[in-house]
Amino acid sequence: MRKPIRPERLYLDFDGFFASCEQFRHPHLRGKPVGVIPMKTGSSCVIACSREAKAMGVKNVMPINEVYKKCPDIVLWPQDPDLYRRAHNEMISEINMVVPVDAVKSIDEMTCRLDPSQQFNPLAVGKEIKRRLYKVVGPWIECSIGYGANRLLAKMACKDSKPTGNLVWAPEDTFNILINKRLDDVPGIAAGIKKRLFAARIWDMEALMNLTPNQLRGIWGGVSGIRMWHALHGYDIQAEPTKRGMYGHSRILPPSHRTLEQARPISRMLLIKAIRRMRRDNWRANRLTLGMYCISSYGDCGWSKSINMAGYADYVGILERVEDLWRVARQEVDPRLSVFRVDVNLSELKPIDVRQLDMIEDDDAKRRELEGLSDALDHLTRKYGATVVTPGLWVPPPGDHAGAKISYTRIPRREDFN
Ligand SMILES: [Mg+2]
Secondary structure, eight states, X not given: OOOOSSOOEEEEEETTHHHHHHHHHXXXXXXXXXXXXXXXXXXXXXXXXXXXXXXXXXXXXXXXXXXXXXXXXXXXXXXXXXXXXXXXXXXXXHHHHHSOEEEEEETTEEEEEOOHHHHTOHHHHHHHHHHHHHHHHGGGSOEEEEEESSHHHHHHHHHHTOSSOEEEOOHHHHHHHXXXXXXXXXXXXXXXXXXXXXXXXXXXXXXXXXXXXXXXXXXXXXXHHHHHHHHHTTOOOOOOOOOOOEEEEEEEOOGGGOSHHHHHHHHHHHHHHHHHHHHHTTEEEEEEEEEEEEEOTTOOEEEEEEEEEEEEOSHHHHHHHHHHHHHHHHHHSOTTSEEEEEEEEEEEEEETTOOOOOTTTOOHHHHHHHHHHHHHHHHHHHHXXXXXXXXXXXXXXXXXXXXXXXXXXXXXXXXXXO
């Protein structure tokens, strides 16, 4: 494996992206501590906050009562995922003018490969990106940029440079920088791995950096340990390709809509959005899961049930199956409980052109017909945008964004907002 002698990777992460977008869009929020909340009423936590709020000790994902204790003057502002999506696209195209974006890691993080001439002076690349972004969004949306021999090291340098930084981890210095970091600073060392490291009497980064690849393989329990060793030791290692595992949506229900019967139509809307995305990416699903998180004065509890399907890719079939799950839910979930959150998930995906016949149901002709109908529905939705035709009732609950909820890992598309 190749070991670069210059920083070849750039990692860029926007600082307080959601709150910054709101401050850019709404000038009266500028300079104020802002906390972005999931919906206008009934939100119980802040999901993102501005630098002014951070300076007062507010953190992303913090219960609102705690937020008020730290920062009584905070302005709570409902999320606007479509704004973040548009800002994301705008920023990407600006960055692309300086250096091609190689991988979008989340709505506010991306990485680029520096070309050989840029590797001699990476800081100039970051300066140029920042200059271009400043011209578009002024000082309101800022980013941090890090450079390293590979993506993991560039990401760590980026985090090290926050906020608003531009920092190179030169390959020859990286070992010495790393031995002074904490285990928690390494992306990929979460609670589970940390426990195993402690069990192996590895208490700090210096000890970790002095292990062999095979020792890491033992601790990680597989080749991912070897990959981690190479990444930490500055080899040019590509991230593992992520396999598409599932399509799901979840939604915290507004306080006025927390009964089982009110949760049901919301789950159907979420499911229609998930099916639409899955179909657009050419998959069919073999498994459907319905889940709920319920709260009561006696304590909280989760409920979830899955059902197998023979490779469904049509709206009618999948929506019928979720009704089967709701019949079970009505028997198993105490109706006095308050449904706080509902989730739907399509998983065990197969490419859409791989058909699987169900010997028992013998319904291939019906499935083909329903898939044809689904194609027509998707075509109308794409063409006329809004919900011109929907499979069944479409009654959005109060508060917006049934489908395109805020997400750090998935970039919503325009169609998600229909
Ligand atoms: Mg960020």
